[in-house]
Amino acid sequence: MNQPLIRMDRVRKEFGRSVVAVDNMSLTIEKGDFISFLGPSGCGKSTALRMIAGLLPVTAGTIDIKPPEAGEQAEQDLGFVFQEPTLMPWARVFDNVWLPLRLAGVGRNRARERVEQALREVGLSKFERAYPRELSGGMKMRVSIARAMVTRPRILLMDEPFAALDEMTRMKLNNDVVRLSAEHGLTVVFVTHSVFESVYLSNRIVVMAARPGRVAEELQVGAPWPRGDDFRTSQTYADECRRVSAELKETLHDDDIDH
Amino acid sequence: MTTTSTIESPQEARTPAGAVQDEPAPLNTEHLAAMRRERILAWVMPLATMALAILGWEWWVRANDIPHYLIPAPSRVAETLWTDGPSLLQSAWFTVKLTFFSLLLAVVGGVLLGALFALSRSVEMSLFPFAVILQVTPVVAIAPLILIYVANTFVALLICAWIVAFFPILSNTVIGLRSADHNLRDLFTLYRATPWQRLRYLLAPSALPYFMAALKVAGGLALIGAVVAEFVAGATGQNTGLASRIIEASFRNEIPRMFAALVLVSLLGVAIFLLTTLASKLVLGHWHESEIKRET
Ligand SMILES: Nc1ncnc2c1ncn2[C@@H]1O[C@H](COP(=O)(O)OP(=O)(O)OP(=O)(O)O)[C@@H](O)[C@H]1O
Ligand SMILES: [Mg+2]
Numbered sequence: 001m002n003q004p005l006i007r008m009d010r011v012r013k014e015f016g017r018s019v020v021a022v023d024n025m026s027l028t029i030e031k032g033d034f035i036s037f038l039g040p041s042g043c044g045k046s047t048a049l050r051m052i053a054g055l056l057p058v059t060a061g062t063i064d065i066k067p068p069e070a071g072e073q074a075e076q077d078l079g080f081v082f083q084e085p086t087l088m089p090w091a092r093v094f095d096n097v098w099l100p101l102r103l104a105g106v107g108r109n110r111a112r113e114r115v116e117q118a119l120r121e122v123g124l125s126k127f128e129r130a131y132p133r134e135l136s137g138g139m140k141m142r143v144s145i146a147r148a149m150v151t152r153p154r155i156l157l158m159d160e161p162f163a164a165l166d167e168m169t170r171m172k173l174n175n176d177v178v179r180l181s182a183e184h185g186l187t188v189v190f191v192t193h194s195v196f197e198s199v200y201l202s203n204r205i206v207v208m209a210a211r212p213g214r215v216a217e218e219l220q221v222g223a224p225w226p227r228g229d230d231f232r233t234s235q236t237y238a239d240e241c242r243r244v245s246a247e248l249k250e251t252l253h254d255d256d257i258d259h
Numbered sequence: 260m261t262t263t264s265t266i267e268s269p270q271e272a273r274t275p276a277g278a279v280q281d282e283p284a285p286l287n288t289e290h291l292a293a294m295r296r297e298r299i300l301a302w303v304m305p306l307a308t309m310a311l312a313i314l315g316w317e318w319w320v321r322a323n324d325i326p327h328y329l330i331p332a333p334s335r336v337a338e339t340l341w342t343d344g345p346s347l348l349q350s351a352w353f354t355v356k357l358t359f360f361s362l363l364l365a366v367v368g369g370v371l372l373g374a375l376f377a378l379s380r381s382v383e384m385s386l387f388p389f390a391v392i393l394q395v396t397p398v399v400a401i402a403p404l405i406l407i408y409v410a411n412t413f414v415a416l417l418i419c420a421w422i423v424a425f426f427p428i429l430s431n432t433v434i435g436l437r438s439a440d441h442n443l444r445d446l447f448t449l450y451r452a453t454p455w456q457r458l459r460y461l462l463a464p465s466a467l468p469y470f471m472a473a474l475k476v477a478g479g480l481a482l483i484g485a486v487v488a489e490f491v492a493g494a495t496g497q498n499t500g501l502a503s504r505i506i507e508a509s510f511r512n513e514i515p516r517m518f519a520a521l522v523l524v525s526l527l528g529v530a531i532f533l534l535t536t537l538a539s540k541l542v543l544g545h546w547h548e549s550e551i552k553r554e555t
Pocket of ligand 1: 015016019020021040041042043044045046047048213
């Protein structure tokens with residue numbers, strides 16, 4: 001009866017005959033979870049995320065997403081934020097954010113209020129009419145987040161969204177994501193390379209190992225919500241980072257011995 | 260993010276000890292002047308060299324007493340342009356029509372077929388060889404056949420010019436439609452875009468820079484096709500283009516008239532180049548790297 005929001009059951013993904021990108025991955029994600037996929041490059045984090053989004057078919061296993069309940073209806077249940085901002089360079093910021101609604105048949109005027117709200121939530125109200133090339137990297141990423149949020153999704157999937165940004169901007173955007181996910185009761189799956197980022201953001205960290213990509217272990221982050229800049233400088237944060245780093249090192253070290 | 264700091268109290272407005280009251284830093288006048296010079300040079304240089312070349316030619320013909328039936332002086336060509344103007348302009352108009360219609364048909368055909376290719380691999384695989392054969396066979400070699408099979412000369416010439424201009428549009432449209440960012444494609448899949456929405460909002464804008472590049476090439480090719488086809492046809496009479504005027508003049512050894520017709524052909528080519536360049540600026544100027552003027 002109490003079905004989890006997302007359930008991955010023994011999911012496997014092969015590319016061609018020889019590359020096993022993800023093997024035997026099982027995971028349940030509850031409503032309101034903030035999950036990080038943490039692992040080295042090439043361990044199948046993006047592949048797993050794209051399978052959850054339905055952008056890649058699974059080779060074996062199943063991924064179930066609980067259908068939305070009455071009153072939860074949105075144009076699109078899933079928001080996806082890529083590593084690059086992935087904006088349409090020929091369209092203004094407004095039109096870029098409007099896109100998901102436009103594809104769902106919502107006209108410009110009916111969409112206006114929601115597009116404006118999404119832009120306000122990421123602090124870009126003034127840039128509606130700008131073209132992407134006129135924005136900094138961090139601003140482009142914000143537009144990308146606004147676009148994912150404009151359909152009011154239940155689930156937000158983010159694939160190393162801030163990897164290319166500087167430390168300061170990344171911290172700011174991390175705070176934005178924490179705030180947005182709390183305000184909208186989002187369930188977030190967040191792919192990252194960074195131990196610090198994953199500890200700061202998530203309540204559960206899924207550590208992945210490579211060749212073949214698989215879940216090495218799951219860690220709980222024992223820190224209360226909401227988190228803000230205070231948390232970043234707290235002892236708890238430092239301790240959790242140290243613990244996760246140690247676990248990660250151990251896992252990856254085992255991995256080296258295995259292969 | 261942009262942050263604007265406003266001065267809220269007189270406390271903060273005070274300049275730090277030791278600092279001189281700020282005046283605006285001196286403008287980099289050298290850089291500004293250099294930019295202005297560059298803008299002017301961009302116009303002046305080509306015009307000046309052109310004028311110089313024409314003057315040199317004039318001087319050389321006069322100094323060496325070269326007879327006008329060998330190489331006419333520019334002044335002589337200008338004179339011929341003036342006196343033969345009406346008949347030449349009529350022919351020029353014919354060539355313009357031919358070029359324009361063949362380009363138009365090349366655009367329509369190339370874009371439609373390109374879209375079809377991009378939508379369906381199997382259509383592309385079966386039809387692409389024909390497009391390639393059309394492209395690699397020199398138009399002068401096919402033109403005589405076309406002129407035999409098609410009774411109307413204008414239509415026959417149109418087909419020849421079209422063959423030349425069509426291929427770049429087709430191939431660039433196909434490449435352009437396939438060039439869309441793969442993450443954006445995924446985004447459209449995620450939001451369940453219909454094929455039509457995908458074409459309209461993603462593939463077509465992505466293809467536009469490729470298409471505009473092809474248009475620049477095809478514009479020039481259409482003119483070449485129109486002129487070459489007419490040479491092959493060897494068409495004579497009232498209702499014919501500039502190529503026919505050149506052939507006629509060459510039979511009669513009217514070298515200045517040949518030059519005059521040639522000047523008109525070149526001017527046409529330049530006009531086409533400028534128009535397609537302008538079109539590309541208008542369409543892509545606000546977003547595509549190739550047309551954005553960088554502030555330096
Ligand atoms: N389309 C594809 N075709 C073939 N192999 C692929 C494809 N996509 C991914 N792979 C392979 O699958 C494995 C996992 O790739 P994936 O992109 O999921 O890794 P990742 O954990 O996201 O890495 P990174 O942190 O560098 O983004 C890699 O070995 C990669 O080479
Ligand atoms: Mg990845």
